[in-house]
Amino acid sequence: MHQSLKMTLALSPLTLKDFLQLPNIEESPAWELINQVPSQKPMPTLYHSRLQKRLVAKIDNASTIYEALPEFRCVLSTNSIVPDIAITHTARLPTTNQPLEGAPDWLIEILFPDQRSTKIITKIQTCLEEGTQLAWLIDPLEEIILVFQPHQPLLICRGDSILPVPSDLPLTLSAQEIFSWLQS
Template structure:
């Protein structure tokens, strides 16, 4: 069991990349939204750096030249965190709840060790998804993913 856990966490960056690629394949060309990795977002008297944050297209901060801004002084529409072995689930959940309290529509907390995903919706309801269950995604995004599909990305 320990070897499987260790191998899974070595592929954290693979899971991160596959998640971003999957989301952006569905939303970016249609200008629905865009997923970013490790982007500092400052809002509600705090700065957070989610593993993945998704912004609806019309909310992506831009500078005078219509380029993506260097600073994101707004909350993401969807925040995704992937637990690492030494990370406190409480701290991660607190970051997601900070986002939700400030306007974020959806938060995910992926737990590779337990192979489940906690989904926090804008009404602060928390649901746990496992196995073949389809996970709730940002409204308006035509994407269906199961927990198994997501964690299979660890094996690429």
């Protein structure tokens, strides 16, 4: 995409309908629309990619009830997001090669070193308001995981803290285990 078009998109408020008709929103890294503001996701780093790959494998190996999808577009009522990992009950997945209609059941975001956490928290809050039941924001540099759930206080997990997962998903992960993946 031409640089001036990127700058125009980044500054122009758009409706969801107009955003979804843009030709290059799926280019890598993908574009998102949050509160009428389009923005392109940062390019993944080694730590980001490693955590994303291992989390998807762990979640998918734990159950066939949910599927963990990296960089999968979700179309909400007025926003279009691409979580680092969207975990959704298999019954909700589209039957064709289309985005997920609605918020994922659980989403995981991995913070980049130069990324602003407020932008990611806004995305998470938007999803919680539209049906997401669980969200993790992983900060690899601080080695903490912020856990968001509807109508519950923010949970900060570190060390051997066991992370909450959907009740019907037989998976036990600690913050320490997740951050140990960065060393291998």
